[in-house]
Amino acid sequence: MSQKKIRVRFAPSPTGYLHVGGARSALYNYLFARNQGGEFILRIEDTDVARSTEESLKMVMSDLKWLGLNWDEGPQSDGQTEIGSYGPYKQSERLDIYLDVAEELLKIGKAYYCFMTDEELEIQRQKFIAEGKNPHVSSPYENWDLEKAKQELKSGRPGVVRFKSQHLKKDYILNDLVRGEVRFPSDMVGDFVLLRSDGMPVYNFCCVVDDHLMKISHVLRAEEHLPNTLRQMMIYEAMSWEFPLFGHISLVLDEDRQKMSKRRGATSCFQFKEEGYLPEALLNFVTLLGWSHPEQKEIFSLEETIQLFNVNRLHPSGAVFDRVKLKWMNSQYLRALSNEDLWKKTEPFLKAANLKLPYEDKQWAFSSIAVFKTYMETLVDGVTFYTALDDSKFEIKPEASEVLAWEPTKVVLSEWAELLKVHVGESFTEAEFLKIQEVVKVKTGAKGKNLFQPIRVAVIGQPHGTELKILVPLMTKTSLLKRASQVLASLK
Ligand code: GLU
Numbered sequence: 001m002s003q004k005k006i007r008v009r010f011a012p013s014p015t016g017y018l019h020v021g022g023a024r025s026a027l028y029n030y031l032f033a034r035n036q037g038g039e040f041i042l043r044i045e046d047t048d049v050a051r052s053t054e055e056s057l058k059m060v061m062s063d064l065k066w067l068g069l070n071w072d073e074g075p076q077s078d079g080q081t082e083i084g085s086y087g088p089y090k091q092s093e094r095l096d097i098y099l100d101v102a103e104e105l106l107k108i109g110k111a112y113y114c115f116m117t118d119e120e121l122e123i124q125r126q127k128f129i130a131e132g133k134n135p136h137v138s139s140p141y142e143n144w145d146l147e148k149a150k151q152e153l154k155s156g157r158p159g160v161v162r163f164k165s166q167h168l169k170k171d172y173i174l175n176d177l178v179r180g181e182v183r184f185p186s187d188m189v190g191d192f193v194l195l196r197s198d199g200m201p202v203y204n205f206c207c208v209v210d211d212h213l214m215k216i217s218h219v220l221r222a223e224e225h226l227p228n229t230l231r232q233m234m235i236y237e238a239m240s241w242e243f244p245l246f247g248h249i250s251l252v253l254d255e256d257r258q259k260m261s262k263r264r265g266a267t268s269c270f271q272f273k274e275e276g277y278l279p280e281a282l283l284n285f286v287t288l289l290g291w292s293h294p295e296q297k298e299i300f301s302l303e304e305t306i307q308l309f310n311v312n313r314l315h316p317s318g319a320v321f322d323r324v325k326l327k328w329m330n331s332q333y334l335r336a337l338s339n340e341d342l343w344k345k346t347e348p349f350l351k352a353a354n355l356k357l358p359y360e361d362k363q364w365a366f367s368s369i370a371v372f373k374t375y376m377e378t379l380v381d382g383v384t385f386y387t388a389l390d391d392s393k394f395e396i397k398p399e400a401s402e403v404l405a406w407e408p409t410k411v412v413l414s415e416w417a418e419l420l421k422v423h424v425g426e427s428f429t430e431a432e433f434l435k436i437q438e439v440v441k442v443k444t445g446a447k448g449k450n451l452f453q454p455i456r457v458a459v460i461g462q463p464h465g466t467e468l469k470i471l472v473p474l475m476t477k478t479s480l481l482k483r484a485s486q487v488l489a490s491l492k
Helices: 020-036 053-066 093-106 118-130 146-153 203-213 223-238 271-273 279-286 302-308 323-338 339-352 362-373 378-385 398-405 409-422 430-444 449-460 467-476 476-492
Strands: 009-010 038-042 110-113 161-164 171-176 182-183 191-195 218-222 245-249
Touching: 009 218, 009 223, 020 038, 020 053, 020 218, 020 245, 020 271, 020 279, 020 362, 038 339, 038 378, 053 271, 053 279, 053 378, 093 110, 093 302, 161 223, 171 223, 171 362, 171 378, 182 223, 191 203, 203 223, 218 223, 223 245, 271 279, 279 323, 279 362, 302 398, 339 362, 339 378, 362 378, 398 409, 398 449, 398 476, 409 430, 409 449, 409 476, 430 449, 430 467, 449 467
Parallel strands: 009 038, 218 245
Antiparallel strands: 110 161, 161 191, 171 182
């Protein structure tokens, strides 16, 4: 490894929430920096003004914070300040810097102003294709005198700045940290644009300028950027700047091995947060999308990963986002929480779902969450379980109608209500509940589903759902009686 100070960056384009693929790039850079005692930098690539928003930037920063991926340099969450001595860290605030480098490339003859119109470009492209040639731009302006081109611009003729790649007839070899040797023939790309006609610089250009000026030592990013890396290497070479080390990590794919799609479920960290995933679980899961623990462990803390992280363990093959595994992992993290912590994390979801529950009764809260803990895979599952305990949400579901029409249902429910009434005390232990159920069986002669399903309907309004021996001990006699009489009344 080079002697240079380790400086890595995560460089999102703020055009929406943080995608899990982006989170993984951020995570690997973060882990590498922390493992090596280096710096982790957040740089905002917002030169695509039409798509970048301040709102998205805030969302991305809040998602990174939620995951616990704190950065050492870059913009801060207040939206005003920045930390670090290599700023500004938002590309939209660095335009003068890019213009200066573009001017330098123009001066040394590595770039030129091109005035071809879109129409001319398209005609040329079609012609090259028809002739069976490479459809790269061949601009008549390539060798124009710079002063002459500047006069044209002054006179109002729109022009872009193109990088001269046509004469670079050689292979570019990248020793990728993840993929090993990657060979690019230079004619893979044509004379590409550095500055658009409105003066805005493009991603490939800004990225090189910033990585150089911000002294980035390693670039770990998704493999979809490999073709960009060739362009970027050309710019580094033209400026006689040293390349950083590159590592291109595999794409994150859905189970069907296609790009992750919203149709299959959540794709952004924010959605996973809303669905009740814990940041620790999501991070643990994402860590394994392209990296493996040396002892093949599946569950490990961020601290442990920092100690063990090594770029050599990043895999080049595609990583499949297994949603079932993520859910399982989340359930393991939920189970490892204390009842108090799990309640604290679940409570906001219950309140957001408008559940009327005895929130102030902490003893009830901790004992109920202790019961549900083993069944919860996400915090949102808590809403399903607790909804059954909220009287205001009790209703007789349409799927109960068959059970309600059975012959023995009425006697079963009358007996059930009677036994509830004579029970001493406001609550039931599991054993007391099972005892009552047994007495109903003996007294009415009903058994199997004829016994259990009517009682379920009388407790949760439907014949299927969470086991009653779990729920009933968390409910009050008043509530159970109210529900039973509502169901009995519906039979008349
Ligand atoms: N803004 C680019 C992206 O979001 C960053 C690519 C890079 O890391 O160089 O994909």
